[in-house]
Amino acid sequence: MDFEALRKYSALHPKPAGLALQYGTAGFRSKAEQLDHIVFRMGLLAILRSKAVTATIGIMVTASHNPEEDNGVKLIDPLGEMLHPSWEEYATQLANAEEQDLQKVITEICQKAAVNLYKDASVFIGRDTRPSSEKLSQSVIDGIQVLGGQYHDYGLVTTPQLHYMVCCQNTQEQYGKATLEGYYEKLSKAFMELIKQSHCSGESQRHLKIDCANGIGALKLSEMKPYFPPEVVIHIYNDGTKEKLNHLCGADFVKVHQKPPGGLDMKPNERCCSFDGDADRIVYYYKDTAGHFHLIDGDKIGTLISIFLKELLAKVKQDFKLAVVQTAYANGNSTRYLQETLKVPVHCVKTGVKHLHHKAQEFDVGVYFEANGHGTVLFSKTAETKIRQLVKEEKDDEEREAAKMLENVIDLINQTVGDAVSDMLVIEAILALKGLTVQQWDALYTDLPNRLLKVQVADRRVIDTTDAERRALTPPGLQEKIDALVKKYKLSRAFVRPSGTEDVVRIYAEADTQENADELAHEVSLAVFYLAGGKGAPPQP
Numbered sequence: 001m002d003f004e005a006l007r008k009y010s011a012l013h014p015k016p017a018g019l020a021l022q023y024g025t026a027g028f029r030s031k032a033e034q035l036d037h038i039v040f041r042m043g044l045l046a047i048l049r050s051k052a053v054t055a056t057i058g059i060m061v062t063a064s065h066n067p068e069e070d071n072g073v074k075l076i077d078p079l080g081e082m083l084h085p086s087w088e089e090y091a092t093q094l095a096n097a098e099e100q101d102l103q104k105v106i107t108e109i110c111q112k113a114a115v116n117l118y119k120d121a122s123v124f125i126g127r128d129t130r131p132s133s134e135k136l137s138q139s140v141i142d143g144i145q146v147l148g149g150q151y152h153d154y155g156l157v158t159t160p161q162l163h164y165m166v167c168c169q170n171t172q173e174q175y176g177k178a179t180l181e182g183y184y185e186k187l188s189k190a191f192m193e194l195i196k197q198s199h200c201s202g203e204s205q206r207h208l209k210i211d212c213a214n215g216i217g218a219l220k221l222s223e224m225k226p227y228f229p230p231e232v233v234i235h236i237y238n239d240g241t242k243e244k245l246n247h248l249c250g251a252d253f254v255k256v257h258q259k260p261p262g263g264l265d266m267k268p269n270e271r272c273c274s275f276d277g278d279a280d281r282i283v284y285y286y287k288d289t290a291g292h293f294h295l296i297d298g299d300k301i302g303t304l305i306s307i308f309l310k311e312l313l314a315k316v317k318q319d320f321k322l323a324v325v326q327t328a329y330a331n332g333n334s335t336r337y338l339q340e341t342l343k344v345p346v347h348c349v350k351t352g353v354k355h356l357h358h359k360a361q362e363f364d365v366g367v368y369f370e371a372n373g374h375g376t377v378l379f380s381k382t383a384e385t386k387i388r389q390l391v392k393e394e395k396d397d398e399e400r401e402a403a404k405m406l407e408n409v410i411d412l413i414n415q416t417v418g419d420a421v422s423d424m425l426v427i428e429a430i431l432a433l434k435g436l437t438v439q440q441w442d443a444l445y446t447d448l449p450n451r452l453l454k455v456q457v458a459d460r461r462v463i464d465t466t467d468a469e470r471r472a473l474t475p476p477g478l479q480e481k482i483d484a485l486v487k488k489y490k491l492s493r494a495f496v497r498p499s500g501t502e503d504v505v506r507i508y509a510e511a512d513t514q515e516n517a518d519e520l521a522h523e524v525s526l527a528v529f530y531l532a533g534g535k536g537a538p539p540q541p
Helices: 003-012 036-053 085-096 099-112 133-146 159-170 180-196 216-227 251-257 298-315 332-341 353-360 381-393 397-412 420-434 438-442 478-486 514-531
Strands: 028-031 056-061 070-076 122-127 150-156 206-211 232-237 272-275 282-287 293-296 322-327 346-349 365-369 375-379 450-456 464-466 471-474 493-498 504-510
Touching: 003 036, 003 099, 003 133, 028 036, 036 056, 036 070, 036 085, 036 099, 036 122, 036 133, 056 133, 056 159, 070 133, 070 159, 085 099, 122 133, 122 159, 133 150, 150 159, 159 180, 159 420, 180 216, 180 397, 180 420, 206 420, 216 232, 216 420, 251 272, 251 282, 272 420, 282 298, 282 420, 282 438, 293 438, 298 322, 298 332, 298 365, 298 375, 298 397, 298 420, 298 438, 322 332, 322 353, 332 346, 346 353, 353 365, 353 375, 375 381, 375 420, 381 397, 397 420, 450 514, 464 493, 471 478, 471 493, 478 493, 478 514, 493 514, 504 514
Parallel strands: 056 122, 122 150, 206 232, 206 272, 322 346, 322 365
Antiparallel strands: 028 070, 056 070, 272 282, 282 293, 365 375, 450 504, 464 471, 493 504
């Protein structure tokens, strides 16, 4: 390793004094001007990771649904999955190392992770549309070149597209071609095959209004438009030409504020959806004839997909295990509907995509969605092989037809990560095949009224949780207090968990009415304030 070159280049990307950042589920995120040294060092880390696993690694420069002035960076492992947890530690160590310790930290990582420095290394780079992203991805390239690695810069791509490319590359293109055209062709072909199987076409043309959060989703959807069949008409709003990224729009805004985005004119009963800033989340919504806004979030998307898959799996007469993975934030009525009406097993895990993804891998077909609209479906190798075999060999028409549909879903869903474009096409295909309107989909179950709050505390680490974050172990007395409060309301539950990034405690409460959910959330927030070291004035109702 050329430590002289490392010293020279590192001096061009100096670490601001006293700045310490933590690599979390979303990688690093901060104000863009604080990230130059971080992305340079993540270029270095990607090369080390690539040498350690002898595969191509991805680096995405994005801060997803954060404001435009923020940015971030995350690494993508060989099969398009999140970076391995042990390497999250290395990322944090490398990012926070003082200039003079950089060489030492790199040497330590190489020893701990058994990195063979003589191996080849390659990295795929992508970025979102933020003004700061281009310069930051140049700093990534500096880091890669110092350690003599190869790279391919895809430029502007959605986060899920880069995950897809990395997976294609490392499966010798068994997963698909590692190009944007390859992505568009694979998805559009599977989508067209799927809707071709719809016997009742319902609407001859399907119109969908899409809020692209003034982000990368708009660019990529426009590129993909020529690949869509004529019966699907998409209308793109918030395309980034006029307004700021994620400002009063995007999936996160719609979910949190429970209202439509700016810049999109909704007529009654029109199907609309929103992507987030890097197009890895999606939520649907519509306005009824009385003008009321209805949100269809990740829970209801996961439910629709589960219904469809359950029907198809029953038709192919195989003993495949289907399960749904949720977090504690999933609406109680979605969990009830899945377990009691659909009779599908539901598993609850800690918040964070990596936990959901990991759990979903345990089943033949694992569906996971967070309420915020991030999710996908995973098919085990065994299930996928068997389904493709049935398409070729099954004599029974109905079973073969069902297997063919499943095969198209396998090709249409992005199994590496939640992907707004791919999820949207899956949803549109299911609605067409089942002849469902957006209102009928919404009517599957009614969400329990809920409220999210946060309380600032001196130190978030005083809260420790168990049971997939649904119960608090510390501070003493807090869980007992929450249990007593929950008993006062019908159909109620509440939980608290520390934020992964800041000294706040997040509170979730649901109950039979909005008034009760609000009251319960407020009472729990007071309990947190007094028992967990709240800062500032006590929460007001």
